[in-house]
Amino acid sequence: MIKFLVPVDGSEFADRAVKYLIKMAQCQQPAEIHLVNVRKSIDAWEVRRFLKEHEIAEAQQSEGESDMQSARALLDEAKMDYKAHVLVGPVAPTIAKLAEDLGCDTIVMGTHGRGELANLVIGSVAAKLIHLVKIPITLVK
Template sequence: MEFKKILVPVDGSETAEKAFKVGLDMAIKHNAELFLLYVADMNDAAYPVLQVTLDENGFISMRKKAEEVLSNLKAQIPVGTRLTALVKIGDPGRVITSLAEDNNIDMIIMGSRGRGAISSFIMGSVSQYVLGHVKCPVMVIR
């Protein structure tokens, strides 16, 4: 099977870092374009159970965190590797599946769990959602 476009959703977690390394290795091996995607999940920002809301400073902080995560990963990518790095806002599962479909992604490599207790639960459900809603192969890294 040939992989021309590989998508790696990232969030700064340890499992996302592992997924990034696997994705980068595969992109280099297959001379594929690597898509790094950071999804700012508004459900984390305004979680009804926690009664937390996100103001303008919160959005700026989220954007800054996304750029920091992507910048750290981009620094590890060899020159000449084709890269598309994106920050999107929305439901992670839906954003990942939509981006995969819109860009004809050949493979998704993602972490099994995200950051923190709530995010761990959410990321677990994100990987399950993605597995059930895309046509391309998905590799889930633990």
């Protein structure tokens, strides 16, 4: 069984990666699919002054779930099983650690995420991840 890890952020690029993954996984049954959304930790005292730790954690979980809605809908429509993870930390290292912890065989992701217009060739998370993992990464435009 091949294990796929798919970082998603709610962007069009992430949806394209999920659509590509569906085609790949249908050809390589059985497949184990893991979606992941990584939220940056909130260390700003301005936020922590007004919100309790559990309120911040709940908001991050909710935002992560929201960013995965489109990817989940695509996988549900394709009748594919998957596990969804919302994690907090530095994005690329957190994805790399999850891939290692789960024993993933490959990562499928969009070339860019939301708000990465400055990186016209390849997004910063994808570029960092290439250097952090030893498994193949498929980048989808």
